[in-house]
Amino acid sequence: MSELSQNELRRLDLTLLLVFLGLLRHRKATTVAAELGLTQSAISQALRRLREVFGDDLFLRRPHGMEPTAAALALEAPVGQAVEMLRGALGAVRAFDPAAARGVVRIAALDAEQAALVPRLAGHLRQVAPGLTLSVLPLGRAAAVEALTEGRADLAFGLIPDLPETISRQVLYDEGYLVAGLPAALPDAPVIGLDAYCAADHVLVSPGGDLRGVVDAQLERMGRQRRIILGLPAFLPALAAVAQSGALVTLPARIAAAFAPGFGLRLAEPPLPVRSFAVSAYWHRRDEADARRRWLTEQVSLLVQH
Numbered sequence: 168m169s170e171l172s173q174n175e176l177r178r179l180d181l182t183l184l185l186v187f188l189g190l191l192r193h194r195k196a197t198t199v200a201a202e203l204g205l206t207q208s209a210i211s212q213a214l215r216r217l218r219e220v221f222g223d224d225l226f227l228r229r230p231h232g233m234e235p236t237a238a239a240l241a242l243e244a245p246v247g248q249a250v251e252m253l254r255g256a257l258g259a260v261r262a263f264d265p266a267a268a269r270g271v272v273r274i275a276a277l278d279a280e281q282a283a284l285v286p287r288l289a290g291h292l293r294q295v296a297p298g299l300t301l302s303v304l305p306l307g308r309a310a311a312v313e314a315l316t317e318g319r320a321d322l323a324f325g326l327i328p329d330l331p332e333t334i335s336r337q338v339l340y341d342e343g344y345l346v347a348g349l350p351a352a353l354p355d356a357p358v359i360g361l362d363a364y365c366a367a368d369h370v371l372v373s374p375g376g377d378l379r380g381v382v383d384a385q386l387e388r389m390g391r392q393r394r395i396i397l398g399l400p401a402f403l404p405a406l407a408a409v410a411q412s413g414a415l416v417t418l419p420a421r422i423a424a425a426f427a428p429g430f431g432l433r434l435a436e437p438p439l440p441v442r443s444f445a446v447s448a449y450w451h452r453r454d455e456a457d458a459r460r461r462w463l464t465e466q467v468s469l470l471v472q473h
Contacts, residue, residue: 182213188243190226266295271299274322278403322463323450325449337464343441345427346436346437348409356435374401381442
């Protein structure tokens with residue numbers, strides 16, 4: 168593919184480049200049309216113009232979708248960088264007006280952050296940015312980084328260790344743990360002894376389906392153990408299960424304080440040291456100067472401080 172002439176460059180516009188990147192990301196014209204608010208006919212016309220400009224088919228129709236050619240794959244990085252540089256330049260000079268803002272904000276978050284952060288953010292946006300819609304993707308760690316990198320998520324909440332250089336973060340708060348159980352299981356709350364804790368049945372929250380967590384690792388170092396009777400991927404079902412079973416659950420303190428009383432549960436400090444962890448907001452560095460992203464991060468940070 169030879170270097171583009173001035174006339175060929177004049178035939179390109181930002182919509183064509185967004186269609187090109189959308190087809191690379193989704194491989195389906197219908198998905199790209201819905202994402203960009205275009206008709207199927209407009210997508211077809213854009214693809215035709217792209218093929219004429221670059222002198223390549225770019226995408227081949229296959230049963231599973233649009234398969235990019237080698238030329239399309241080679242163009243992905245430079246076209247993506249050009250679009251993101253333009254997006255960053257526009258965002259840096261354009262003020263963000265939340266009252267007039269429209270669109271969808273996609274957030275990657277697992278159960279804990281969905282419960283602790285998203286409801287408050289949604290309520291806040293309803294008041295100050297009613298034109299914005301939140302969409303939450305149930306993704307954590309590697310999947311969240313991938314979604315940020317591919318542009319499928321604007322922000323991610325949670326704990327993501329070993330961040331790549333392309334991802335930025337801002338710490339929102341440090342999170343500890345509390346134990347929740349029925350009054351019969353926690354008669355002396357807010358205190359529970361280690362013997363009583365180990366003798367009780369326990370519900371474990373593990374998105375990955377494991378039946379062993381950070382508490383079990385700490386108990387093992389102390390020469391103790393506990394009995395897990397149920398593993399669940401989310402905290403609110405775990406609280407409901409504890410209310411029905413009489414077991415205990417050890418969970419992040421913000422979730423416990425906000426939701427355990429609604430299930431008739433008492434709270435106690437864990438009778439063993441459990442390391443705290445930092446909950447952060449994450450974004451791709453291409454969005455570093457994006458006015459909307461910066462405003463959203465500031466709003467979340469303010470919300471968790473009150």
